[in-house]
Amino acid sequence: MQKTLMAKESPSKKQIFLEKLSQLEDCDEDEQKQKIGEMNEIVDRMNNNELESIFNEETFNKTEKMIEKKKISLENMCLLLKYIGIYKETNRTYFQRCREYSLGKRIQKMIIEENKRKSEEKKEKLLTDLCEFYISLSCSFSPKLLSICVSTLLKVALNKEENEKARKEVEIALLALSNIKPIDKVPKELYLNEIKEIIQYQQEHQDLTRLANQCAWQFLMNRFYWDKSMEEVIVNEQHFAREAATELEELARSVDWKKKEEEMSKEEAREMLVISRWIQALSFFFENCLVWNEEYVELFSSIVQVSRAVRENQRKICDLCICLLRNAAERRVVKDEALLCEGAVDTVLEGIQRPTLNDMATYESLEFFNAILRRLKEVDDKMEETKRKALKKEIFEQMEEEGYEDTIASFHGIMVFLQEYFDDDLSLNISDYFVNV
Template sequence: MKRTKAASKKEENEENQKEVEMALLALRRINMYRKMEKELYFNEIKEIVQHHKEHHNLTQLSYQSAWQVLIEGFCIDKSLEEVIVNELHFSSEAAREILELLKCIDWKRKEEENGRREVQMIKKWLNMIYEFFRSFTLRNEELAELMRSLIQLSRAAKGNNLVISNQCFSLLGSAAEKRNVKIDDLLKSGAIIAVLEEMKQSTLKDDIIQECLNLFYAILRRLKKEEEDEIEEAKRQIVKMELHEKMEEEGYEDAIAGFHKIIL
């Protein structure tokens, strides 16, 4: 509780800022997602994220920790989705943070010199994005921006960090499977072009080929399902009208009036 209150302080002096950062790191590591404790910490963490977006007062690691608390907490409490998606704008923030971290990495240098800390932070953002795609159902216009950042990351990591590159394509495939991700978003983000470019490479690894194919299969399944849904909806409307006409013929006017909203 004491650490949670420390995290809510907004003074800009160095001592209080260290308290905030230590509190966020501690909150990330402890299991505090029971219903009673959510009421104690959630509003403070939300305010910290909002304050950082305006003043950029946190380190990248602390800001990431705040988001980890919120994203992992969402898996327990679905009521947080509206806040995380549309109020705090996770998609845009994750995209921006990934690109900022990417600027600090020199892939040509030795691993211990090329921004190892930033690489690890990027991996944590990718894990959060996985949870985001897996659990969230709301549509928003920022998903294309998030997918564009994954494409930029995959291109930068190509030939240097296969784990990250593969994970980016895996996440794009996961996004393609989600009904809340519009196929138009996949087109706008350049995901399909990126996959086609990747598949042209003669040295492409089998696992990356599989991730690329998964994305195309997901899109084809989506298109087929949407077509089937349209057909099914047309069939349902026909059945409803036939039922309505039959009830009229049989003289069930009262029933028609009672169920008017259902059968029309």
């Protein structure tokens, strides 16, 4: 009887990574560096699900035991863990919080102890690496840890040396800082002068990478959750909208959007990542900012350009643009003319007329039109009535020409589902989506 030989199943990336992690204990320092380099290459090829299956409590606790038994040097530990943190941030991967794990607690203690050392004894590179890893893989921070990490990383980010290594170090430091969430309260005296200097120097010299520049703005923007005076600094003093518009336009031109994601070069994929980060940051900005600036008009034009450029092959980014426009439409600080004159209405309408549409995009689009039409139906100032009627007439004619009413009516059957699914006050009255001229 002929035997059927079964091909041996190849080990998964997870299995290879964990096997190499175990082998680190039996290697000298140079061999560890080589294996860690190989492990980081494996991380580069993993998808989010594979990453989440590896970087859990078991893996972090195993790494902590290796440190405790001196089976891995602190420098090599940072080489491994910091790379994981960077990858997590650049790919928007969410791991379980490491703060409560034994590894997280050990690193907290190491940061505090290293920071206490006298200047001549302090290992600045080690402290920086520990802070970058800890911030990148934690979701909340004690005030003491936050103070040390912010001060340490801003010192790195202020480095103005003109070489590739320095630029990369600045990028990683700012990437970590951008992970400090709005809910984490950072005293103004810890960061304001430094982050303004970084942004102003970039405006004059264009020395930061695109990712580093976005991260600097992200960190500053997150701060006005607790301190509304930051809005004035960001909007009028630092000209955030103008800078964001310029970045989006340049990024949109740097990628061949006719390619599918798998066809893009590494550089194009990186630029696409930065665009996604900008769009998500701007959505938060318009959801929370209460200061108006005429530069928003240029910014909305740039957002519309990005949405139209990516529509064919990058639906996720296009949907993020629609979500952003919805947030802007619901904020009274954004003037009607800015949204209506820069193509936002056209963009959302084109988005919901495509053959395939997910629930989130449908919901955000309906909420956008609900907000726009609610604004057009209201009259706050009689002096603006003539202008408002002209806007209503213009948008009515545009929507009639584009078949807007038929498009909206086609979603009527799923509105109850969308309202319940998103637990929000989506209007179920179809007439709320139509302009009365």
